[in-house]
Amino acid sequence: MAEQVLIRQGAEARVYKTTMPDGRVAVAKQRFSKSYRHPDLDAKLTRGRLNQEARSLKRCKEHGICVPEVIRVDKSSATLFIEFIHGPTLKEWIVANGNPDQENELMATVGRILHQMHSFDVIHGDLTTSNMILDSSNQLVLIDFGLSQISSSAEDKAVDLYVLERAFISTHPNSERLFATVLEAYSVSEAARLILRRLEDVRQRGRKRDMSG
Ligand SMILES: Nc1ncnc2c1ncn2[C@@H]1O[C@H](COP(=O)(O)OP(=O)(O)O)[C@@H](O)[C@H]1O
Numbered sequence: 001m002a003e004q005v006l007i008r009q010g011a012e013a014r015v016y017k018t019t020m021p022d023g024r025v026a027v028a029k030q031r032f033s034k035s036y037r038h039p040d041l042d043a044k045l046t047r048g049r050l051n052q053e054a055r056s057l058k059r060c061k062e063h064g065i066c067v068p069e070v071i072r073v074d075k076s077s078a079t080l081f082i083e084f085i086h087g088p089t090l091k092e093w094i095v096a097n098g099n100p101d102q103e104n105e106l107m108a109t110v111g112r113i114l115h116q117m118h119s120f121d122v123i124h125g126d127l128t129t130s131n132m133i134l135d136s137s138n139q140l141v142l143i144d145f146g147l148s149q150i151s152s153s154a155e156d157k158a159v160d161l162y163v164l165e166r167a168f169i170s171t172h173p174n175s176e177r178l179f180a181t182v183l184e185a186y187s188v189s190e191a192a193r194l195i196l197r198r199l200e201d202v203r204q205r206g207r208k209r210d211m212s213g
């Protein structure tokens with residue numbers, strides 16, 4: 001067994017850096033069971049997320065979106081082996097970066113990539129600046145598709161963007177300008193403009209929810 005280094009202990013999965021038998025550096029994302037869930041439901045959820053994560057990664061790759069390559073899906077241990085991406089997360093990059101032009105350019109890239117991803121109906125489900133990595137050739141790589149789904153609904157796509165907006169607000173102070181640049185670059189088709197109008201509704205519902213506590 002190759003050496004495994006724990007990168008992150010999450011609520012649903014442990015993420016390790018490991019080496020495959022052929023020497024490739026990989027990430028092993030192992031989902032574990034949650035004792036508060038009924039064992040059958042738990043196994044079903046775990047299996048579903050493992051499969052969906054692998055499926056969405058492959059679908060994105062087929063359409064030319066930068067995502068880690070799927071190396072192996074091990075159902076018996078609920079582990080997904082994917083290519084290791086070297087580089088900071090977008091969150092780390094934003095915190096460390098002081099160049100507004102570079103920042104703007106990167107935000108436009110985020111918007112373009114999300115527009116492309118939504119155009120073939122992948123909903124990421126957990127868009128945050130921690131779920132994007134800037135690789136060594138400065139490509140933006142999307143990760144963490146465990147909550148993803150395939151849907152053509154404008155509502156689902158608007159909610160996907162809303163999740164990212166909330167993540168920006170809570171993670172990066174004074175990030176309104178950054179997220180506005182994301183949306184501007186996203187809005188390059190009639191379908192996208194419809195989704196942005198939908199985003200307005202989603203925001204309003206969010207505000208109502210906040211007010212009613
Ligand atoms: N392919 C990868 N290459 C490099 N680091 C990764 C990769 N996948 C995940 N990570 C690192 O592990 C962290 C957690 O992985 P993630 O898939 O987002 O699981 P979680 O559901 O716990 O958020 C990421 O924020 C990132 O730092």
Ligand SMILES: [Mg+2]
Pocket residue numbers: 130131144
């Ligand atoms: Mg994550």
